[in-house]
Amino acid sequence: MKSKATGDLAMIKKMNTAIVLDTIIAQAPLSRAQISEQTGLNKATVSSLVQDLIDSRLVVENGPGQSSGGRKPVMLLFNSSAGYAIGIDLGVNYIRGVLTDLEGSVLQERELALQTHQLHDVLPLLTACIKDLISLMPDSPYGVVGIGIGVPGIVSDQGTILFAPNLEWQEVPLQSMLQQQFNIPVTIDNEANAGAQGEQKYGAGRNITHQIYVSVGIGIGTGIILNRELYKGASGFSGELGHLSIDLNGKPCRCGNQGCWELYASENALLEQAAELGYSDLDALLAAAAAGEEAVLVLFRRIGECLGVGIANIVNVFNPDVVIIGNRMSRAEAWINEAVQETVARRTLPQHFSRMRVLFAELSDQSAVRGAAYYAINQFLGRIKRGD
Structure with a gap:
């Protein structure tokens, strides 16, 4: 059986390995000496941990860096092709x-x-x-x-x-x-x-503390990031804001509620209304809007207004830095953005709106x-x- 001291040493090594790996992932290329400076770990410890990571094929040496007067340091990279x-x-x-x-x-x-x-x-x-x-x-x-x-x-x-x-x-x-x-x-x-994690890590949400991602596809879902952490609620199921009621006596929803936001502002809502114009898919509607088809432009504007209503509610509740519109409807940015922005501005409390932005997903429908x-x-x- 391991002694407590041995167990503590193993735990400390794991923690220090995590610190070194995180530093390399976030800031590479950098040298062993730079890792030591940034983490506060001594150079011998860093060298040992780096060698373990090289042996594990997670870190690779990338040749010499700039000298600060002595021998050129060997620079380290995270091996993104390890898996x-x-x-x-x-x-x-x-x-x-x-x-x-x-x-x-x-x-x-x-x-x-x-x-x-x-x-x-x-x-x-x-x-x-x-x-x-x-x-x-x-x-x-x-x-x-x-x-x-x-x-x-x-x-x-x-x-x-x-x-x-x-x-x-x-x-x-x-x-x-x-x-x-x-x-x-x-x-x-x-x-x-x-989608919220995708935009926070790789897209429009980078370095933003409080953000709400609104996924607008056949339905509407939301990912809530507060203090840079995904908020999941007491039972782990937060974010079903597509099922906020925006019409007290509205249409029945499959969720069992009625008047849900997604019944008025989703791709499905768009397609239901577009059927009267002879359109059956989003691609055809986007092409018609690009061609200046007036009836389709009116339809997109209506969807934008309905999106804005729900987003205003979200802003008034959460006071985020940004709301990011993503998924398939983000492809319609050119034809819904103005209506979304106007509606949010009109319906949001001024104190919440003054520093808040509504953005479209940088990753488009890949968030x-x-x-x-x-x-x-x-x-x-x-x-x-x-x-x-």
Whole structure:
């Protein structure tokens, strides 16, 4: 049995390894001496920990850097090609997948349309997409380190989809199903949470403390980041703001409520109204708007106003620095932005509005899939730092 002192030393080494690895990931290229200066760890400790990380193939030497008077220091880089992650955005009418390196850069991507919501039809398409991405992975020491999936619904800590009204799924243990099939760690979260993480890590939300990501697809979901941390609520299910009522006696929703925001401001709401004009998909509507079709422009403006109503409510509740509009409707920025901004300005408390901005996702409709891949990367790095 290990003595307490030995156990404490092992724990300290793990903590210091995590500090060194995080420093290299965040600030590379940098030398051992620079790591020592920035972390406060002594040079001998840093050299030992760096050698462990090099032996683990997570860090590589990148030749000499600039000399400050003596011998040129050897610079260190995080080995982003040590392994790869798969991110999946499981939408209501599409599956989008990416293969990324450990810094989140996209190497391969796939997208396919979904014509059905039946689990027995969707699951084979989902697994085929994952297999396809795995087959495209370059050789690496760690292979696929994880699969992250964003889904449009409420997800338990165990990765079970408890309720996804627009997919008509309940109690689907997707995480365990996929882990059994692929024998790879799987992380599943709400799609809007994944989108919020994607924009915070790689997009419009970088370095912003309080931000709300609004995913506008067939439905509407929101990812809430407060003090740079994803807010999940007491039971882990926060963010269902698409089901805020904005019409007291409004249309019935699949969630069981009525007058829900997503019934008036989502892609589905857009398509329902566009059917009267002879349009059946978002791409055709975007093309018509670009061509100046007046009836379509009016329709987009109406959707923008409805989006603005819900966003104003969010701003009045959370007082964020930014609200980021993402997912498929972000492609309509040119035709909804003015209406969104005007409506938010008119309906938001002045004290909340003065320093707040409404932005569109920098990653466009890839926020969630990039965030899902980030979940897989983050879980892997966490296991490395813990020594699992």
